[in-house]
Amino acid sequence: MQTLAEMAVEVLTTADGRAKTALGRRHAAAWFAARAAGAPLPVGRADPPLRPARPARPELLDPRDVPRRRPGSPAGRIALLHAVGHIELNAVDLHWDIIARFTDHPMPLGFYDDWVKAADEEAKHFNLICDCLEAMGSHYGALPAHAGMWRAAEDTAADLLGRLAVVPMVLEARGLDVTPGMIDIFRKAGEDGPIAALETIYAEEVGHVAYGSKWFNWLCGREGLDPKEVFHDLVRRYFHGALKPPFNEEKRAEAGIPPDFYWPLVGDGLSVAD
Numbered sequence: 261m262q263t264l265a266e267m268a269v270e271v272l273t274t275a276d277g278r279a280k281t282a283l284g285r286r287h288a289a290a291w292f293a294a295r296a297a298g299a300p301l302p303v304g305r306a307d308p309p310l311r312p313a314r315p316a317r318p319e320l321l322d323p324r325d326v327p328r329r330r331p332g333s334p335a336g337r338i339a340l341l342h343a344v345g346h347i348e349l350n351a352v353d354l355h356w357d358i359i360a361r362f363t364d365h366p367m368p369l370g371f372y373d374d375w376v377k378a379a380d381e382e383a384k385h386f387n388l389i390c391d392c393l394e395a396m397g398s399h400y401g402a403l404p405a406h407a408g409m410w411r412a413a414e415d416t417a418a419d420l421l422g423r424l425a426v427v428p429m430v431l432e433a434r435g436l437d438v439t440p441g442m443i444d445i446f447r448k449a450g451e452d453g454p455i456a457a458l459e460t461i462y463a464e465e466v467g468h469v470a471y472g473s474k475w476f477n478w479l480c481g482r483e484g485l486d487p488k489e490v491f492h493d494l495v496r497r498y499f500h501g502a503l504k505p506p507f508n509e510e511k512r513a514e515a516g517i518p519p520d521f522y523w524p525l526v527g528d529g530l531s532v533a534d
């Protein structure tokens with residue numbers, strides 16, 4: 261029987277986005293079917309790659325070399341969706357990576373339920389955005405994309421608390437801050453497909469941030485650590501940049517991240533990592 265960690269590695273080592281997400285969704289369905297039957301699949305152990313397999317396209321560029329386009333034009337809106345698609349594919353890999361990488365930490369099965377569900381939702385998000393791009397005459401891979409997205413995963417490959425602090429609680433929380441503005445751009449253009457896709461993403465990302473904060477707090481509790489102090493320390497250590505307001509205080513609160521976690525980190529990054 262395939263273990264969950266082996267399933268995760270299989271997803272991580274599949275390059276094509278549609279194939280990666282289809283495989284991930286099948287594995288997620290198998291995990292939840294076994295859970296519902298009261299016979300959970302073993303988590304097991306596996307050896308995830310340091311970097312996941314990715315398609316030959318998009319070309320990955322330093323963020324400074326990725327051309328910026330005005331969102332007021334159709335080409336600008338395609339570029340914006342392409343960037344979101346890239347983030348979603350990266351998120352698929354990030355969630356399967358946290359499943360496979362930290363199996364030496366004994367965690368409740370609920371930890372795996374949460375990240376399998378998040379990975380499954382990211383696969384849905386990637387496919388929704390690909391469908392929008394294709395309806396607009398483009399596709400994922402047609403434009404260059406940001407090369408630095410996996411850095412947070414590499415930096416925190418040996419630190420589960422660091423991974424939870426930086427990925428769901430900083431990067432995915434940032435998604436909550438910026439998504440309403442993106443939805444407005446498509447609303448002004450009267451483009452219903454992207455509005456619906458982004459609204460699904462916005463609603464489900466609150467859950468991913470909440471999983472991050474839940475397991476971060478849970479681990480701090482197990483180790484007898486002060487979550488706020490540890491969060492500040494880990495974000496300063498692993499996140500290359502400052503946290504940028506305005507924050508979506510409402511959705512961050514819904515996801516269990518209090519203001520005294522993020523406000524003290526505004527403006528104290530070592531470098532600008534836009």
Ligand SMILES: [Fe+2]
Binds near residue numbers: 348381382461465
């Ligand atoms: Fe997502």
Ligand SMILES: [Fe+2]
Binds near residue numbers: 351378382465468
């Ligand atoms: Fe997410």
